[in-house]
Amino acid sequence: MAEAVSFWVFAVLALGSALAVVAMRNIVHAALMLVLNLLAIAGLYLTLQATFISIVQVLVYAGAIMVLFLFVVMLLGVDRDDTLTTAPRLTAVAVAGAALLAVALLAAFVGPYTSPASVCGADTEVAASSDAVRCIGLDEVYGEDGQGGVVLLGEQLFGRYTFPFELAALLLTVATIGAVILARRRDLDPEDLDPEDLDGSEPPPGAAGLGSTSSDALDLDPGTAAADTELVLDTAADDERED
């Protein structure tokens, strides 16, 4: 009973806020609706007795990722009068994509668990005798764990699913390196470089003295500096490919 009530409350909340995310004209309001959506989904996890996942959802998505989203929105100084508009063609594509996703999810998840083959809520004898789709409470799966699925999840993540887990980690690392490279490329803007240095003129005596006392890495001729920096970036890119 309580399960059904909380499911409907959180489901309606999740769907409503998800719609609001795309309908809101103000980007910060949309982001806040996304936070609400993530919290509602955390509530759905709680209904499923997955306490750990639920809290991690709040902690990671609502608490960290969305704050970063908003942080970027703020730093970019999006004006509150800047309303978000989308081209009609893009809207059509988005609707088509959403419909496709909905069909796929219905077919893959909802179908098996609502068809006659499903034994959810049926007698245990039926569940044991047939090879139908079984569904049992998560508490039963956890067994003696009593930690909201922490042990079970850890064993699965670092046992059976180690490879996907590491792949995901690699993906994040690659994304981070890519972001760093893109962010650092701004240093190479032509207007940032001193035009005199680009001409390859002689460095002033003071600078030369400074260079000769330093290591080889410091002893660069300003004329070749731009090329050298590019070289550094190239090697960084190579490193990324090797990863």
Next chain:
Amino acid sequence: MSEHALWVPFFRAIVVFVYFLLVTAVLIWAERRIVARMQARLGPNRIGPFGALQTLVDGVKMFFKEDVTPAMVDRPVFVLAPLIGVIAGFLSMAVIPIGGEVTLFGETFTLVVSDLNVGVLWILAMGSIHVYSVFLAGWSSNSPYPLMGGVRASAQMISYEIAQGLAVASVVIYTGSLRVGDIVAAQSGDGLFPGMPGWNAIVLFPAFLIFTIGMVAEAGRPPFDLAEAEGELVGGFHTEYSGMKFGMFMLAEFMNVVTMSAIMVTLFFGGPSGPTFGLPDAVAWVMPMFWFFVKMSAFIFFFILLRGALPRYRYDRLMSLGWKVLVPVGLVWALVTAAIVLLEEQTVLTTEVRIGLGVAAAVLVGALLFVGAAPEDADAIPDERDPQDDAAQAPGAADRAENAEEVGT
């Protein structure tokens, strides 16, 4: 939980709520008195004995003050922001046990709202929700100073959350449970030798240090109160707020001090556990509450002392302390803790070996701290040097240094 009568959960919720609210009220008064004493002033001294009822009067005043909402604000978010702060502050108290077992009308229960099986994460999650309060207040005010305060606050809180999370992680690894009750129970016994308390603060000293620094930054208290730095940002994120909305920000901030102290006591100082001095059972149930209150008060006092004694940190130093010192040390320490726990599981360690390992780990972390601190001191000179100045002194030298940096990376 279901074996209790229906009134028990309500009773626990109300007791914990009122308890923390009262402690917060006392804190506000105590802070004003103590800081005043440190500055050779009197502080509030008119209402009640030693001015103790000043907080109450201030609260009433806040309610009846005019609540000005500037015309250009984003109204729904502007109203929501202070509420989020207060609610997140109260919610994070839900998993903290403020006393031991209590028997009332034939029901025996612990004085905690809910001993959630992932309680430690709940605390962290509520801390991260609290960021929204400061952040949205800054944005919705539609004014430069609040925005800067909001951006500062969110960057600061996210950064120190990571360090704090790592400190908590080593506690969790050491205890082997995410349940706050288990963490308290694991610390209630003796430490390495009889008579020494088995507090995590001793066994996991580096984690304790990181958490201490992290909690000051998370609570946004001096010396890390850059979000509202009144000398630079007028009032930071709450510049545009007035009346009870401003009061709620104040309440949330002070409540954060209480919550952080309570969390610290729970995770690192054994929570309500302590000697009962062989008192009869009829009185002994008071002792855990007493110990918890004493330990928590000590940390609240520490917060107040910090505010009275230290000047505000510079923002770039704050960030580099968080990312370049606390996070790496926290990572290494979590690793060391895991290694020690693993060793203990595989072999039975003698006390001497444990002490040796602990000292070695402490030395390692200490060395890392110094190694990490040395280059930080080297670039203590502000980076924002005037390019024209540099060009006047030695044209090309600035570019040369930049290029060297590029190659170095």
